[in-house]
Structure formats: structure tokens, C-alpha cells
Amino acid sequence: MLPKTMKAAVFYGPRDVRVETIKVPQLQSDWVLLKVRASGLCGSDLHLYREKTSIPIASELGQGKYVAGHELSGEVFELGTGVKNLRKGDRVGVEPIVNCGKCEQCRVGWYNQCANYRLVGFQLLGGFAEYCAVPEEKCLKLPDNVSFEEAATLDCIAVAEHATKKAAICNEDTVAILGAGTIGLFAAQAARQAGARRIYVVGTHEYQLRAAKRLGATATINGRTEKPVDKILELTAGGGVDKVIEAVGGESPVISDAIGMLRLRGTLVVTGIFLKPMPVNLFGLLTKELNVKAAWGYEYWTHMKEFEVALDMLAQGRIDAKTLVTHKYPLDKVADAYTTAINKSKSESIKVQLIPG
Secondary structure (H helix, E strand, O other): OOOOEEEEEEEEEOOEEEEEEEEOOOOOOOEEEEEEEEEEOOHHHHHHHHOOOOOOOEEOOEEOOEEOOOEEEEEEEEEOOOOOOOOOOOEEEEOOEEOOOOOHHHHOOOHHHOOOOEEEOOOEOOOOEOEEEEEHHHEEEOOOOOOHHHHOOHHHHHHHHHHHHHHOOOOOOEEEEEOOOHHHHHHHHHHHHHOOOEEEEEEOOHHHHHHHHHOOOOEEEEOOOOOHHHHHHHHOOOOOEEEEEEOOOEOOOHHHHHHHHEEEEEEEEEOOOEOOOOOOOHHHHHHOOOEEEEOOOOOEOOOOEHHHHHHHHHHOOOOOOHHHEEEEEOHHHHHHHHHHHHOHHHHOOOEEEEOOO
């Protein structure tokens, strides 16, 4: 029997997330209702939780509040009347970008730049709830060897894959990954899969850097105790790295660090969400003739969606997601989940997930 209400963690503002009873979303004909099995806290969720930002928030619940959870997986619970390829009980991962398919960007495959872009977990109700409604086409059936918890990291893996493609990493490259959170650690793995000959990971927590080493980093640098630019130049005999993937955002001065550690005509790919304008060493960028690219979400690789590529890599064991899921909480403990994700020095968290049911 289809429930009429559900528990959900409703975000009202910084440090204000309340578990409430709300209506179960109604299904459109080609959508499915999922029983949410796992949903991850993203870095963008933490930015919004920690501090007031200029990012506009409006969802089906009204202005200024939403149900987060764009990293999710679940079990198909109910089918819309037009659903063709899914059945009740199917285990699925969810690609959260809901695009129109009609605008110019969508027509050429840049659906991450859709003119009518909506995201499950922001404009649409997300996975921090017992149930979540999503389009059938955004659901990927999971192989038996991929758990719900692993599948809820697919968004992160796809972001890392998109950044790796933008950087055009190959087996000639030395690569620096700035940031050793979930995106940074997946980016390090993606760079390794792309053939990078050396991978240097910069982070601020020793436990994250130990994880980076386990996942194949050539060397790690603690940004709290070492100067990342100086260390990278030392490791590269003064030449600098070929590629940098930035995976920090916030208010960190990592862009200028990236410019300092890149070789002449090297490439920087920016993935982090910055909360305010950041100072940039444009003279260094100019004189080195650097290439600067942005990686927003994910799109098509060539003929495949990068989200599908992410699932293939996960299913084939080429990406390790299991060891990055360090903490799991029930929905009623959502405040504890945020605290754990924020207080990394104490909790040693990497990916924190909610397990609603």
C-alpha cells in the first residue's frame, strides 16, 4: 500500500535541519517512487549547513527549505503508469541531475548545463527521507556485487571521472589532487585508472592521506604541516606537475597553490564550490600560459553517460568506494551525521551516509 506521509530531514538554514513528517511525493507517469536505502552527505550539503551562503535555495517545500540527499540509492517501491523498464523491488542507483532534454545544451549532451536544470536533493525532494521520487531514466539497475552504500557514492565517482576527462590525464602525466575528501580520493583513483604515472594528494588530515596512499597515491602532502607548492616542486625537481585537480572549494586559497605547482602550460581543473570570490595569481597563470577548466557535475563521456561509466568502474572493482563509507546513521540522527561529517579531526570521517530504511 502506498504511504501518504513519510519522515524527512528538512533543511531550514545553517545548523537547522529538522526531521518532520511530510507528504510522499506524487508520481509522474514516467517516474518511480524509491524506498531510500542509502544517501550520502555531500560537501555542498556541509557548506550550506555550516554557514549562510549566497546559493539560492527553493524546492517543492517552498522558498528557503529543502530535503537534501542527491547521493542516493534505493529499491523501487511504486511505478508510475508510464514506466517501462523497471519493476518493483529493483535495486537502483540514482543520477540526480534532472534535465529537460529539449534545450540546446541537452541536445548536444551537456545536460549538466541544462537551461531547466533541477537536482534531486535541492529543487526536488532528495534522499534524506524514507521515500524519493525520481524519473525512471535516472535510475541505473545495480549489479548484485554493488551494495546500496557503494551505489550512493556514484555521484561522487562521476564527478571525479568528469574532472579526469576534462584534465585529459594520460600515462605521461604527473597529477596533483588538491583535497583528500571523497571527491579528491575518487579523483586520485580515477587518475590512476587513466594511467597517470605519479599522483600526489594534498590534504589536511593524516587519516585521509593514509587512505590516499592505500588507494594508490605516489606521495601525500599534509597542507597543515607542509607548504604544498614547495613540496610539489621538490618532488618534481622544480618542474611542477602536468595536471592539477582541485577538490576543496569553500574558502581555501587552493587556486593560487595550483598555479604555483603547475608546470609551464599545465592544466588546472576546478571542481570545488567556492563560497566567495577568491584571490588568484593571474600573473603566474599568464606567464606560465596555463589551461584552466571547470568541471561541473558530469555529462556524456563519448557515447555513454559518465554516471554509467562510474557504475561500470565500481562494478568491475576498478574504483574502491566501500572503504570510503566510514559512518552510517539512521534518519532520526541526521544532526549527528552532519556533526560527524564536519568534525573530521575527531570522527575521522570520509563519507557519511544516512540509512533511512
